[in-house]
Amino acid sequence: MLKLVKYDFRRDRDKFLAVFVIIILAQIGLGFTKLHDYERFTLNGIAYVIAGLIFLVMAARTFFNNLNSYNRRLVPxxxxxxxxxxxxxxxxxxxxxxxxxxxxxxxxxxxxSSSFLPENFWKVGLLVLLQAYWFAGYIMLTLMVSITVARSVKFKGRVWIGLATAYLLQNGIFYLEYFIFKSNFTAWESVFQFEVIDETDTANGMQLIQGHLNLAPLLFEGVIAVLLIAVIIKLVNKRVDV
Structure with a gap:
């Protein structure tokens, strides 16, 4: 599989590297602005999110091209x-x-200086980062299912079917998860759901309190992810209109 990953990367290598270069130059440019710190931090975060979204679109496009690639089916x-x-x-x-x-x-x-950071910043930050990373991978997986479903139908309206599939998957899974467990592991609102406790209210300075982590939704989403991959494989093997 690593050979396929390298192949997909090399095919659009210049575009991928261009995004990395642009994001680095953008961050350097923001460093020389006269904005307030919170404004600069906000723009820094937005720039990284935009880069992630660009990579999401490019990876989804790679998957779409792979479905339509005759050369990919010439080798075992x-x-x-x-x-x-x-x-x-x-x-x-x-x-x-x-x-x-x-x-x-x-x-x-x-x-x-790091003195302005809450005492447990690194612990909460790592948890938020892992949740966001898992969430991004889950979004990519639902897009792949949507693309596969759209390419598997023989009638018009494929784009709308793909969009409807993506919407139903992303919202339906999270709703079902919340209905069963009353908690979401990767719902967007839970990724950054934490509170700041002022340093005057704690003995060790300002702290962050992240929402309670429930591993049951994580295991549930893991099972759903495996099922989604199985659905994609089933549809691809049928080679319906691909």
Whole structure:
């Protein structure tokens, strides 16, 4: 599968590298602005999110091209590898963005000070980062299912069917998860759902309180993810209108 990931990366290597270069230059440019710190931090975060969304679109496009690629079917490649390759590629690209962001944050702390950070910032920050990473991978997986379903129908309106599938999957799964467990592990509102306790109210200074983590929804989403991959493989193997 790694060979397929390398193949997909090399096919659009210049575009991927261009996004990395642009995001680095954008962050450097923001560093020389006269904005307030909170305004600069906001723009920094928005820039990283935009880069992640661009990679999401590019990875989804790679998966779409793979479904339509006749060359990919000329070699004995397992369907599972073909399906997982764009997902792994997206997660790898997203990891690159995260590493750049962490390096950026480390440079900032080396120039200034970390005394303003809440006491448990790193613990809560790591949890939020893992949740956001899982959430991004889940969104990519639902898009892959939607693309596969849209390419599997023989009548008009494929685009609308794909959009409807994506909407139903993303909202239906989270609603069912909340209905069963009264909690979401990756729902967007739960990723950044934490409270700030002022330093005057605690003995050890300002702290962050993240929402209670329930592993049951995580296991539920893991099972759903496996089922979604199985659905994609089933539809791809049928090669209906592909």
């Amino acid at each position: 490649v397992r369907t599972l590898n073909t399906v997982l390759s764009p997902l792994v590629l997206y997660l790898a690209l997203l990891l690159g963005i995260i590493l750049i962001a962490l390096t950026h944050f480390g440079v900032y702390l080396s120039m200034y």
